[in-house]
Amino acid sequence: MANRDKPVNSLGSRVSLRKDGSLVLTDVDGATVWQTSTNSSSLDVERAELLNSGNLVLKDAHGKILWQSFDFPTDTLLPNQPFTKSKKLISTLGRGTFGTGYFSFYFDNDNVLKLMYDGPDISSLYWPDPDYNVADNGRTNYNSSRIAVLDDSGNFLSSDKLQFSASDMGVGVKRRLTMDYDGNLRLYSLNSLTGFWVITWEAMAEMCKVHGICGKNGICIYTPQPKCSCPPGYEVVDTSNLNKGCKPKFNLTCSQSQQVKFVQIQQVDFYGFDLNYSESISFDNCRKFCLEDCRCEAFSYRLTGEGRCYTKSALFNGYKSPNFPGSIYLRLPMSVEASVSTKLNASDACSRTNVTKVVVGSPSMYANSSKRLRWVYMYWFAFAVGAVEILFILSAWWLLFRRHGAAAPIEDGYHVISSQFRMFRYPELKKATKNFKEELGRGASGAVYKGVLADERVVAVKKLADIYQGEDVFWAEVSTIGKINHMNLVRIWGFCSDDKHRLLVSEYVENGSLDKHLFPPNFLGWKERFKVAIGIAKGLAYLHHECLEWVIHCDVKPENILLDSNFEPKIADFGLAKLSQRGSLSSMFSRIRGTKGYMAPEWALNLPITAKVDVYSYGVLILEMVKGIRLSSWVVEDSEDQEAELTRFVRVAKKKIRCGEDQWMEDMLDPRLEGQFSRNQAAKMVEIGVSCVEEDRSKRPTMGSVVQELLECADESHAGSPHTK
Known part of the structure; x- marks a missing residue:
């Protein structure tokens, strides 16, 4: 440029x-x-x-x-364009702008490819993970050639051993690697059918880990999309651009007469700018370090089996994460209001933060005798509260050991406590389900039971089959699934991993699965069918392109689509492919995952499994929604006739679309609709369904482009219809 x-x-x-x-x-x-x-x-x-x-x-x-x-190069690298030590990809300033931004991708002096924020106030490296060394990040700095290239197949290779591939790897696809304005490095592929660029790889799975994204004093939170917010006592610098950070509403001085307090924000940290770092230190001593250093603006205290203390001279790169095992304690003047209900000022003011006031004073605050007396009383009060708390904790641990034989590790326990996603004990779930009395459904991965937790939440508890691996791997995988949050995915509340028991606990969805409403003798109106088609597409697009780790569902079918009270679809079992088959061969993968009739041809051909298998299954599903009957083969013994039904439907649809027949749509649709549908929406669903079930997976669209196509005709008016009849 x-x-x-x-x-x-x-x-x-x-x-x-x-x-x-x-x-x-x-x-x-x-x-x-x-x-x-x-x-x-x-x-x-x-x-x-x-x-x-x-x-x-x-x-x-x-x-x-x-x-x-x-x-x-400017911000983009094309296939076969050499990337060397003399080149940089530098982002734009923002969406739709072209000016030089603050994020760059380049070879550093240690021969390693890195991402850096170089803003008006600070410069900070954030990828690969700065908490680890070169080897731990899977790189090497022993090759000084400093050269990298993206090839025609979607493979990126570098002299520092960085390697990654597009999720639609293969020749014949136009691709580009772009340093985006939001600080993420992404690989895009062009969908030749829709003309849209879709993400097929990205460097940063968690956008809040991008340094500088929210400016000085800003905190990045997930709502569930990343949003910039301000901590208590701070306000935005520019309301039209939250990325410019926050400014204090107060003047913090080094005067010993100024009374101060600390405000705790749970699961929030600010990366870097550490004045002091101490291990195996008490909370009180950590607080004291900050009090005694007038440069200290806050301190971070982490509970990771041992107390870790970081005092901060500046507040940059703030982020809130359910995986952060600690809190940040902001140093504020006593006069600044910062109540427990303080909100982080995100652009939509949607994430309420856990804020607790921790009141302390500067060392000179207790200079006279009356203040010393008050200090003594405070000590005795704190001692009494601490003693009660210790007794409570010891009692809880004793009960836990008595009931279960051993307690969870301190660090794991803190992770569980600090998140809505938690670990359940088997007796707890056995009681909640009344000894697994009410079965909601059963599949290859296990049976699902209805339960009611102690907090009166109604849940679905899935007892997983014996194909799942050891406890350490299971813990790691369910932790990833616990972070995934989308309105069109069934919410996972937690899991159980007691001895041989492997269970997942998820939200209970009132109206059951789609098949119970769509196929005869039941009926679903057109408005609800189209709404369900969009919702499923959004959920799959999130799994494939947006969530913290890409997840391929591998078993999209009506039985795995649940409908809530508003007939909003929620995809179930989206994490089981990840749980059961991390790192295994595709032949074993195909033996366990997928349902005949909804399975893409590459399963049988033993080809590498990509997100396009979900696209194929989605195509079968929406064609069934259009027709109102089974087009797949898995529910009947005579599979050849049923399989031919799908083939016949697709062949006829292609012919009618190509010939432009006036009344072709009425012939393809569920006759029970009796004309109560939108012609444009129905035509779009058929066209998308046909393109999704192409045998050549490179010709299938991505779920992201499917969402965009459906949304283009989502607001069209059409005849109303009841939910069911």
């Missing part, structure tokens, strides 16, 4: 290849704003040429390249 910080006018500017061999960009007034470097070889330039690779080149009469745009 030429002259990105001072773009030319859209009308009247021009690019010229001059006789001296230079390529020149001029503005409407004729002023030169950019040109290729002029040297002796420039005189040999005969022509400018845009190659099929996307490289703009200047060539001499013999075809030799004398200058090329590939040597001057």
Whole structure:
């Protein structure tokens, strides 16, 4: 991109290849704003040429390249464009802008590819994970060649051993690697059918780990999308741009007469700017370190089996995470209001923060005798409260040991307590389900039972089959699933891993599965069918492209789509593929996952499994929603006739669409609808369904593009229909 910080006018500017061999960009007034470097070889330039690779080149009469745009990347790297130590990808400032931003992708002096925030106030490396060394991050700094390339198949290879691949890996797809304005490095693939770019790989799974994304004093929170917010006692610098951070409403001085307090924000930390770091230290001593250093703006205290204390000289790179085992304690003047109900000021003010006031004073606060007396009383009060708390904890531990033989590790226990996602004990779930009395359903992965927890939440408890692995791996996987949150996915509340028992606890969805409402003798109106089609697509798109770790469902079918009281769809069993088959071969994968009739052809061909298997299953599902009957084969013994039914439906649909018949839609739809449907929506669903069940997976759309297509006709008015009849 030429002259990105001072773009030319859209009308009247021009690019010229001059006789001296230079390529020149001029503005409407004729002023030169950019040109290729002029040297002796420039005189040999005969022509400018845009190659099929996307490289703009200047060539001499013999075809030799004398200058090329590939040597001057902006924010994007194209396939086969060499990326070397002299090059950087630098983001734009924001969506729809072109100016130089603050995030960059480059080879650092240690020969390792990194992502860095270089803003007005600070510079900070955030990828690969700065908490680990080069080897722990899977890189090497022993190769000084510093070169990387993205090939035609979607594979990225680097001299520092960084390797990744597009989720739709294969030739024939246009791709680009872009340093986005939000600080994430993403690989995009172009969907030739829809014209949309879709994400097929990204560096940062958790966007709140991107440094500088919320500016000074800002905190990044998930709502569930990342939002910038301000801590208690702070306000936004610019209400139109929350990325510019927050400013204090107070003036914190080093005067010993100023009374101060600490305000705790649970599960929040600010990365870096540590004045002091101590291990195996008590909370009181950590607080004292901050009090005695007037540079200290806050301290972080972590409970990870031993007390860890970090005092902070500045508040940058703030983030809130259910996985952070500690809290930040802000140092504020006593006069600043910061109540327990204080909200983080996100743009939609939606995430309420757990804020607790911890009142202390500066050392000179107790200079006279009356204040010393008050200090003594406070000590005795704190001692009494602490004694009661210790007795309570010891009693709870004793009961836990007595009932279960052993307590969970301290660190794991804190993770469980600090999140809505928690670990259950088997006797607890046995009691909640009344000894697994009421069975809601049963599948290859296990049976599901209805239960009521002690807090009166109604839940679904799934007893997983014996195919699931050891406790450590199971813990790691369910922790990932516990972070996934989307309105069209069944919410996972927790799990159980007692001895041989493996159970998942999820929300109870009132109206049961889609098959019980769609197929005869039951009936679902058109409005609800289209709503369900969009919801399922959104849920799958989130799993494939947006969630903290990509998850392929591998078993999309009506029985795994649950409907809530408003007939909003929720995808169930979305984590079981991850739980059962991490790292295994695709042949074993196909033996366990998938349902015949909804399974993509690549299962039988033993090809690598990608997100396109879910796209195929979704295609079968929405065609069944259009027709109102089973088109898949899994429920009957005579599978050949049923399998031919899907093939026949797709062949007829393709023919009618191609021929443009006027009444083709009525012939394809469920006759029970009696004309109560939107023609445009029905046509769109058939077209999408047909494209999703293509045998060649490269021709299938992504779920992201499916969502966009459906949303384009979502607001069309159509005849109403009841939920069921």
